[in-house]
Amino acid sequence: MGAYLIRRLLLMILTLFGISVIIFVMLRVVPGNIADILFDAAGMVSQAEKQKLEAELGLDKPIVIQYVNWIGGLARGDLGYTYVSEQPALDEILPRIPVTAKLAGLALMFSIVFGVPLGVVSAVRQNTLLDYVLRVISLSGLSLPSFWLGLLILMAFVRYLGWIPIYTSQPASLWDELLLLSIPAAAVGFRASALLMRLTRSSMLEVLRQDYIRTARAKGASPAAINYKHALRNAVLPIITIIGIEAAFLIGGLIVTETVFNIPGVARFLVEAIRWRDYPVVQSLVMFIAVVVVTVNFVVDMAYAVLDPRIKYED
């Protein structure tokens, strides 16, 4: 197990190195850089002045030197300065991470709390009216575009019910913030819960047909014990995998939600940075998301062994 862990950690480092190279190169392959955009915004085309700005930002250096400078800084915890606001990139990124983390956490919680139990119910009550209703709900969750759903929710909760304001000022307390974020989290979590519901249902249906479930029923185990202790525990592995993937996706995948609900999080900031070709911010944020994804995958893999004693990681 120890050797396996070390191997996984080394693989994680290699993966992150690969991502760092890919994102660095890809950003420079995309047409235009910050100087192009600034000059474009100003309607100016003086090549001499543009080259001066590129030199000032170090964009005239060979790409390898630029990469070494960046990765060296990253190793020291220095993410560089954003090209747009000319502030340390870390100062711009750090305050936004908790906002997105709270939103993603709430959305994930919503999806698990609703998706898994309803998936179990749908499987246990297969082909009943309740099952059909839940399947329609889960299908609509998967097919409704999140920006459209978000706008509908905003219309309902802001305009007509007046329950929440639009995120236009920093909430006074953590509780207020969580309340404010709960609506967008539900909008995001709806899609994820639909996915979990369908997956839980199919996984449960497979397990419920196994011999050991029949044995448990024959031994007189209660339906709750059969469904949740015996069946769900054995059906949970693919669900855990999807929860892991969703958790990683949510950190970087909340662009539309943050834009529609006007939440000042990381995802919107990343899109803004890409638009400006603000390399230090984009590179750092992509690396941050990569670290989250790789770590979550690692945690999910480790969770397999805890949840299913039959799984052993060989040294």
Add this chain to the structure above:
Amino acid sequence: MRSRILSTAAVTLAVAAIMTLPAAAQKQGGTLKYYHRDNPPTTSIHEEATVSTVNPFMAVFNNLVLFDQSKPSNSLDTIVPDLAESWTWSGDRKQVTFKLRQGVRWHDGKPFTAKDVGCTFDLLLGKAKDGLRLNPRQVWYHNVENVRLNGDFEVTFELKNPQPSFLALLASGYTPIYPCHVSPRDMRTKPVGTGPFRFVEFKRNEVIKLARNPDYWKKGRPYLDAIEVRIIASRSTRILAFVSGEFDMTYDTDVTIPLLKDVKSQAPKAICQLRPTGVYTNLLVNSEAAPFNEPKLRRAMALAIDRKSFDDILGEGQLGISGAMQPPPEGFWGMPEEMLRSLPGYGKDVEKNLAEARAIMQGLGYGPDKPLKLKVSTRDIAIYRDPAVILIDQLKKIYVDAELDVVDTTIWHRKVTRGDYSVGLNLTGLAVDDPDVNFVENYTCGSERNYTHYCNQEAERLIAEQSKEADVEKRKELVWQIERRLAEDVARPVIHFQRAATCWYPQVKGLVLHQNSIYNGARFEDVWLDK
């Protein structure tokens, strides 16, 4: 006798009281809340060419002179003193001397002097050692020979040629005075001004905050305690926030014509004003690339433009027609409609224009079986794409088989400047409704923004001549001659000037929107809240 004196005094007092009523009615305090559609690139007005920067930060600064914030029209007659208490022109109209206000302090407490004016113009003229990163309006000051400081509180601008509209350039929101002691880099992030509001913070994607300057030199101003500008990228969200009453007003000209009806129905108390945005949609034809180097072909393309259709589709018939200068009644220099109708392609008889265009095309060897194939390049932004699609449809009628070429906004100007296009659909913004701005920037030989590289010696002569002309009526005649020349040469056919609305709730008082510029009226020092 005594009673007459007393009664006269009483009447005088009563009249005085009545006269001071409006002032007494103005309330001090409160935070004006509105939203912004986007993050301004930086906080430095001199380094940006977007109203996104001018709008929230103009209130931080003062100019030497300013377009009167209480008058809706910008013209040479509405320019009022700001940091300059007065000004005088020399006999030959080549020097203008400003007497500066004394006792003014920057927001950090340092005194304002003529040196700051000198430093600002060193930056703008490209003479400063630690210069601007971008200097988009250097071309405005091509006529400035020297800026001479006469002591601490007087400054003289020496011009190469007389230029009456020079004052209009100084009066724009684009021409604030910067302090000597703050670097351009700091001005891009933490601007220091002398204006009615101090800069507090700018959090990208979140908020811009300004607070009342308690030491403002204009006593009793500003009325507001603070201004809070929330940045909301999604148009649907910000409009929803406005109709829900979370903001006192919308961002200036953020409400499009189609959206205006929705806003009015959902927020019936809101007051909305539709006006020109100062941006015009225009056609770029690369006259240096075959077959577009053939003037007849360019003329045929100009004749194919059906402006009324553009107006009906994009502006619900409220855009009107125009040449290069903003049309009346809001625009000061635009041609009268009957004169405009006589320009090529502006006639009301669209079929006649098309027949002439088709005849030209057939003469050049094109026809229904042999259409001219081309790409219409434009930026990947809806306000560019939508008219480009209409243009493609209209060009079909003169045997042009056009295809839309959507260009990433980051490489648009590079592509156009290199001449790497055949036909383009472009938008051009004007900060000051003055020919010296529009013609010099967009139609003179060698100007950076003259994307079609139009260069005509007669047009150059007329542009220089109108710039020197002090008589407004004579200048208008010259401007209209230039308009005709540009239209006949198909320099950059203008399709229409855009219009959009600004809305606010009745509690916002003292707000006067300028009708012929959205760049010059965001000082907010006379605005107050009746809450």
